[in-house]
Structures are given as structure tokens and as C-alpha cells.
Amino acid sequence: MREEAEIKRLSIANVTLISLRGILTLFVASVLIFLSLSPTHAIAADVIVNNSVSDQLREKDLRFIFSMKRRQWSDGTAISVFVLPAANDIHKKFCKEKLGIYPHQLEAVWYRLVYSGMGKAPIKVLSKEQMVEMVSTTPGAIGYIDTYVENDTYKIIDFR
Amino acid sequence: MLKMTRIKLLIFVSALLCVPFVNANMTDALRWGAFVSQGMAYSSDNHLYGDSDDGMSTELDEFGAWGSYAFNPSISFTGQVSMRDLGALENGSASVDYAFGSYLFLQNMDQVAGVRIGRIRSAFGLYNEIRDAPHTRSSIIMPQSIYNDRLRKTLFSSDGIEVYGSWQIDFNQLSYQFFYGESHIDNDEIDEISTVDIGGGLSDVDLATVGGDPEGDETFIARVIYEIDAGTWRFGLTYSRPKYHYEDKTGVAVIGGVSFPLKDGSIRRRAIISSIEYNHLDWSVSAEYIRDTRRTDGIFVGFDSGNSHGEGYYLQVIHRPNERLDIITRYDVSHQDRTDRSSPLNNTRDFTIGAGYRPKHNWLIRSELHLVQGMSWLSTVDNVGVNSHEHWNAFLLQVSYHW
Numbered sequence: 127m128r129e130e131a132e133i134k135r136l137s138i139a140n141v142t143l144i145s146l147r148g149i150l151t152l153f154v155a156s157v158l159i160f161l162s163l164s165p166t167h168a169i170a171a172d173v174i175v176n177n178s179v180s181d182q183l184r185e186k187d188l189r190f191i192f193s194m195k196r197r198q199w200s201d202g203t204a205i206s207v208f209v210l211p212a213a214n215d216i217h218k219k220f221c222k223e224k225l226g227i228y229p230h231q232l233e234a235v236w237y238r239l240v241y242s243g244m245g246k247a248p249i250k251v252l253s254k255e256q257m258v259e260m261v262s263t264t265p266g267a268i269g270y271i272d273t274y275v276e277n278d279t280y281k282i283i284d285f286r
Numbered sequence: 287m288l289k290m291t292r293i294k295l296l297i298f299v300s301a302l303l304c305v306p307f308v309n310a311n312m313t314d315a316l317r318w319g320a321f322v323s324q325g326m327a328y329s330s331d332n333h334l335y336g337d338s339d340d341g342m343s344t345e346l347d348e349f350g351a352w353g354s355y356a357f358n359p360s361i362s363f364t365g366q367v368s369m370r371d372l373g374a375l376e377n378g379s380a381s382v383d384y385a386f387g388s389y390l391f392l393q394n395m396d397q398v399a400g401v402r403i404g405r406i407r408s409a410f411g412l413y414n415e416i417r418d419a420p421h422t423r424s425s426i427i428m429p430q431s432i433y434n435d436r437l438r439k440t441l442f443s444s445d446g447i448e449v450y451g452s453w454q455i456d457f458n459q460l461s462y463q464f465f466y467g468e469s470h471i472d473n474d475e476i477d478e479i480s481t482v483d484i485g486g487g488l489s490d491v492d493l494a495t496v497g498g499d500p501e502g503d504e505t506f507i508a509r510v511i512y513e514i515d516a517g518t519w520r521f522g523l524t525y526s527r528p529k530y531h532y533e534d535k536t537g538v539a540v541i542g543g544v545s546f547p548l549k550d551g552s553i554r555r556r557a558i559i560s561s562i563e564y565n566h567l568d569w570s571v572s573a574e575y576i577r578d579t580r581r582t583d584g585i586f587v588g589f590d591s592g593n594s595h596g597e598g599y600y601l602q603v604i605h606r607p608n609e610r611l612d613i614i615t616r617y618d619v620s621h622q623d624r625t626d627r628s629s630p631l632n633n634t635r636d637f638t639i640g641a642g643y644r645p646k647h648n649w650l651i652r653s654e655l656h657l658v659q660g661m662s663w664l665s666t667v668d669n670v671g672v673n674s675h676e677h678w679n680a681f682l683l684q685v686s687y688h689w
Contacts, residue, residue, distance in 0.1 A: 186457060189516040193450070194458055198395045204359065212647050218609070228568060228609055230644075235517060237422040242407065242415040243364050243388060244450065244461065245398075246317060246354070 171220035172274055173283040174258075176267040178203065185285045189225045195237045199266055207248035208260050208269035216254060217227060220270045271276050318689075321396050322353040323420045325684035331675035332661060333668040335373035338680070345373045346426075346684070350383065350419060354637040360390045360400075368418065374667040375435060383407070383418060384443045392451070397450030407443045409450075409463040409509035410559045411574050412522050414441060418551035424614055425605060425640050427682065430663040431598025431620040432559060432576050436478040440528065442503050444469040459513045469502035469528040474667050476500040476532055479553055479580060503529035504553065511561075522574075529554045532585050534557070548558065551584025557658035575599040597621045612642045622662045630676035634660030648687055656680040 173188065181199050181236045182225045190196050191205060198204055210217040212229045239245035254271050261267040262279035274282045325346035329338040332357035336345030350368035357363070358544040371378040386404030407415045411432045416422035422437045433441065446467010453460045471479070505528040538545045557578035564571045569629035576599070582592045607613070615638070622632040639653025661674050 172296065178455065178526075186516075190454075190457055193516050195516060196395070196454065197398060202394070212609075221372060226567065227565070228606055230609055231570075231606070234422070237419075238352075238416055240319075241319070241419070242409070243354075243384075243386065243402065244452070246356075283585060 127261065155235070170272050171216050171224060171270050172272070173220075173224065173270050173285075174274065174280050175269075175283060176259050176261055176263075176265055176280055177278065178265045179268070183283050183285070185224065190226055192232065192248070194239055194248065197245075203266035204263045206260075206267040208251050208257055208264075208267060209248045210257060210270075211250060211252065212256065216270065218270045219272075224270070304598050312639050315356045316353070317355075318351070318353040320422060321348045321419045321686060321688040322348075323684055323686035325348060325426060325682060327680060327682045329678055329680040332664055332677040333373065333672055334664065334680050334682075335375075336668065338373075339672065343373065345371050346682070347371050347378075350418070356627075359393070361387070363387045366418075371661075372435065372438075373665060375438070375439045375665050385443070395452065396454045399449070401447065401449050403447050403551075405443050405445050406448050406465060406467075407525070408441060408507055409465065410441055410507065410524055410526055410557075412520065412563060412572065418442065418682060419688065420652065421688045424602065424612075425616070425638065426652055426654055426684045427604065427656065429574070429598050429600040429616060429618040429636070430634065430636065431618050434598070434620075434663055435477075436663060436665055437475055439477070440469050440502070440530075444502065444507070444528070446505070457515050459516075461511045461513075463507070463509045464509040465505070467505055469505040469530065471500050471502050471530045473500060476530060476553070477666060479530070479555065499533040499535060501531055501533070503531050505529060520561070520563040520565075520567055522559070522563075524557070524559040524561070526557045526559075527555070534585075547587040549584055549587050551582065551586075553580065553582050553585070555580045565673075570604040570606075573599065573601045594622065595624045597624050610644045614638065614640045614642070620660075621663050628659045630662070630674075632662050634658060634662040634664075640644045648689065650686045650688075651684070652686070653681070653683045656682075 173183070175183075179199055180201070187196070192207060192209070194207065196205060212233060215266045218229055221232055222228055225232065236247035240247050249260070251260055252268070257271055258280065261269040262277075267280075300486075301414050311609055316665040324344065325335075327338040327343045327346055328341065328446040331339055333339050334343070335577070336343030346368040348368060349675045350366055352366035354362060354364040363386070366383040367380055369378050369380050369384050382405060382437045384405045384407045385404045388400050388402035390398060390400035392399040399681040409415070413423065413428065414433060417428050417433050430436070444465065444467050448463055448467075450463040451461065477689045499628040505526075507524070507528075509522065509524040511523075513519065514521075529552060532548075532550060534548045534550050538548060555578060557576055559574055559576045562572065576597065578596045580594045580596070584591075586592075598618075600616055602614065602616040605613045616636075618634075618636040620634045620637065621627055626632045635658070637657045638654055640652065642650055644650050656679060658678050658680065659676060661669075661676065664674075
């Protein structure tokens with residue numbers, strides 16, 4: 127009798143263990159699937175500036191510039207900040223990896239500036255093609271893209 | 287039924303129709319934005335934004351549109367009109383929230399300084415300027431210890447002149463605002479802010495029934511904010527000193543059901559707020575502490591002057607598990623009178639949990655639960671003749687859209 131009870135107990139423990147293991151496996155698998163499905167994963171976000179910009183930028187400068195706190199380059203040219211829509215994957219990647227904040231946190235900073243009348247938000251462009259066009263043609267412009275093509279109107283910033 | 291007037295609806299629809307055209311024409315010089323929201327409130331007891339006691343009030347909607355035009359990099363004009371229905375506090379009529387011209391007289395790599403003239407949003411605490419639009423504030427009900435909805439009009443903007451600017455020091459920034467001018471006030475707010483200690487306390491004072499003429503008077507506001515590491519840490523200090531005067535016309539206040547004669551008088555308020563905010567990845571923590579003094583001279587015949595020393599604070603934590611969702615937890619405490627920290631008429635403790643969800647970038651659905659003890663920040667005009675309860679809960683839901 128005691129043996130039977132022991133076997134029963136063990137098998138219940140086993141079933142519990144198996145189902146717990148199963149749930150854990152499913153959870154880990156789903157996380158891995160989500161991560162692999164995440165479209166931002168394979169995307170790069172490189173910072174580009176108009177060729178007129180000669181300042182040496184550090185990665186820390188970016189958060190200052192994209193939160194619209196710095197308005198001019200060292201030669202006095204106005205900084206024109208261009209951004210992609212909040213839902214754009216390159217924008218998300220840029221915010222998280224280059225600025226270290228979430229897109230809507232950055233937006234909250236812009237709202238604060240706009241609504242207090244102390245400044246303005248960056249100019250929104252609708253596509254990466256428009257981003258390249260605007261950064262190429264606007265003196266003092268800064269933006270970001272996923273793939274850089276060698277050219278003489280804008281350049282990539284290497285933070286290494 | 288949604289409580290939206292025909293005019294509101296007309297503006298709402300025409301704004302919707304205008305969107306594709308205006309967006310296409312938005313330039314760097316011309317900026318605009320708009321928002322519309324509809325909320326509902328349920329409370330277990332007491333009325334919050336309309337008849338919410340054991341029922342659903344939909345007197346919680348707003349529409350606002352702002353625009354800004356830069357004539358050149360130094361001169362610009364900014365303004366906002368809005369219509370709000372906030373229970374009996376606001377009835378949905380259109381008003382100019384702010385409208386000012388600004389001139390930047392200094393702009394270089396490290397510094398910006400300017401002056402603005404007109405109706406200016408008041409620099410009061412960290413969030414007064416972003417309290418009016420659903421997508422910019424952290425919750426449907428702002429922490430009432432600081433951003434009291436009963437005094438929304440007088441706190442929100444004032445007419446006058448302001449010198450403002452910011453100064454970059456490495457990755458830190460010091461920004462400052464100094465305002466001098468005249469504040470706004472109406473009968474309801476004079477009712478809320480006036481202090482006279484007769485039995486039931488100030489919550490029972492009802493000036494709204496008399497045809498007096500309250501007006502804003504000399505007002506000074508100063509605020510300094512220091513931000514470390516591009517906003518990781520934000521420290522703020524505010525000093526606000528508005529004054530109001532009351533010109534009596536019909537001379538009766540109803541206090542606890544008894545009529546008292548009125549006379550001309552004035553009210554002064556002095557408030558100091560210290561603020562702190564910390565942002566790290568998907569977490570934001572903020573806390574603000576206010577101390578204020580309100581002094582009523584005249585107004586109530588037989589009560590020459592009355593002083594009230596208030597205090598309030600809150601601690602708020604926002605977590606954003608992903609870019610569509612935010613979860614907010616807050617503990618908010620208000621003491622209308624520091625010498626009385628127990629009576630529910632003078633004190634309120636509000637524990638809030640809430641969440642905001644953005645199904646699309648421009649849409650926001652927000653809901654929150656308030657577990658409240660006390661009635662000090664409940665609107666008097668919403669609760670006239672209501673059997674008040676010290677312990678009450680409220681649930682709010684709001685859907686908003688912004689352009």
C-alpha cells in the first residue's frame with residue numbers, strides 16, 4: 127500500500143514536473159520566437175549628417191541633440207533634426223540603441239518643449255528616402271538611416 | 287450618451303476633415319496640433335466630474351487645437367483654444383488657454399533666452415504645461431495635491447510677460463522662467479480658494495450662487511529646472527504668488543446652508559513646489575512637494591481675515607513594459623490645512639493605479655482606479671447637497687485621439 131502511494135506520489139510529482147517543464151519550454155520558445163520575429167532586430171540605425179557639419183560628435187551628444195536641447199553646431203549653424211515616425215522600426219532601433227530611451231519617452235520630451243513654448247519638436251519625415259533627401263539638402267541637418275550608401279551630400283557618423 | 291455640444295461636434299468633424307490637407311502643408315514655420323477625448327467616471331460615493339456617484343458620468347470630454355507660427359528664428363506666435371466639460375467645473379464653452387508672442391533675444395550653442403507676452407501657461411511644478419492634453423499627461427486625473435482641478439483655470443495660464451531661457455552646461459541644462467502679470471479666476475474658483483473657518487470649513491462656502499465679480503490681480507511666478515544627463519534627472523523649484531480681488535455685488539454667501547453677507551476683499555496665495563524626476567530606460571519616477579499659504583482679507587462680513595497653510599505631495603512610478611503600454615502607480619496626499627491632518631474635509635489621500643494603451647500612435651486608451659480617503663479636492667460645485675463620504679473609490683476610462 128505504502129509503495130503504491132509512493133509510486134502515485136512520484137508519478138504526480140513527475141507529471142507536475144513535466145507540465146512545469148512544458149510550460150517553461152513553451153514560454154522560452156515563445157520568447158525566442160517573439161525575439162526572432164521582432165523586425166527591429168536585424169535593422170541598423172546609423173546617424174547621418176549633412177556634409178556641412180564638421181563637429182566631432184560623441185554618442186552622448188545624440189541624446190542632447192535629439193531631445194532638442196542643443197540648437198546650434200559649434201560654427202553657429204542651426205541644427206535641423208529629422209526623425210522618422212514613432213512606429214518606424216529604424217526609429218525604434220535608433221531610440222533604443224543610440225539614445226537609450228523608448229520612442230514615446232523621447233516624444234514626451236518634445237511635447238514638454240512644444241507645450242511649454244520653450245522649443246519645438248524635430249521635423250518628421252515619412253520614409254528613409256525622404257530622410258536621406260532632407261539630410262542631404264538641409265545645411266546643419268542630422269538624422270539616421272539603416273543602410274548607408276557612399277555619396278557626397280551627407281555622411282555617416284562613426285562613434286567608435 | 288456622449289455629452290458633446292453641436293458646436294463641439296462640428297469642430298471635431300471639420301478638424302477630422304482638415305487633417306490630410308493641413309498635415310501636407312505643415313512646414314517648419316507653421317506647426318499645429320489638436321486633441322479630442324471622451325472619458326467616463328464612476329465613483330462608489332461622492333461626485334467626480336458630474337453625477338458619478340454609483341453611476342457613470344460622461345461629463346469628462348475635451349477638445350483642443352494649438353498652432354505655432356515662426357515669423358523668423360527669433361519671433362513666433364503660439365496659441366491654443368479648447369473646450370472642456372469637467373463636471374460642473376467646466377461646461378464645454380470655448381476658451382483661449384494661451385496665446386503669446388515670443389522673441390528670442392539670445393541664441394547660441396550654450397544658451398537660449400527670450401521674452402514672451404500674452405496669455406502664458408504657468409510654469410507651476412514639472413507638469414502644469416502638459417496637463418491639458420490626454421496624450422501628454424501621465425494620468426486622467428493629475429495629482430491633485432499640486433495640479434488641483436478645482437483651480438485649473440487660475441493655475442493653468444496668466445496674462446503678462448515672462449522672461450525665459452535655458453543654459454547648457456556640458457550634458458546638463460538649467461532652464462528658468464520668471465513671470466509677472468495678472469491671473470484669471472472665476473466665481474467657482476474664488477469659492478474653492480477662499481478660506482474662512484466657520485464650522486464646516488471652506489468646502490461649505492458657496493459663492494457661486496452670488497453675482498460678485500472676482501478678478502485676478504498682481505501675480506508672480508518663478509521656476510527653475512536643472513536637468514542632469516539630458517533629462518535622466520530633473521530637479522525643479524517653483525515659487526508662485528497669485529493675488530485675486532473680489533468686488534461684491536449682491537452680498538450673500540451660503541455657508542452650510544446659512545446666508546452670510548459679503549463685502550469687497552482679496553485673496554493671496556503663496557506656493558512653493560520642489561520637484562524631482564528620474565528617468566531610466568522604461569522607468570520614470572517622480573515626486574513633488576508643495577507648501578502653500580492662502581490669506582483671505584475681507585469678503586466675508588464678520589470674518590476679517592483668514593489664513594490657511596496647506597501642504598501636499600505625491601510619489602509616482604511609471605513603467606513602460608513596451609512602447610504601447612504604460613502602467614502608473616501613485617500615492618498623492620493633500621492637506622488643505624497643516625494644523626488639521628485628520629478631517630476629511632481638509633485632507634485627501636489618493637492611491638492610484640492605472641494603465642495607458644496606444645493601439646495606434648495617435649490613439650490612447652487610459653483607465654485608472656483611485657482608492658481615496660478624504661474629500662478636500664472634490665469639486666464643491668459638483669457636490670452641492672450631496673451626502674459626502676470619507677472613503678470612496680473611482681474608476682475612470684478615457685479614449686483620446688491627437689493630431
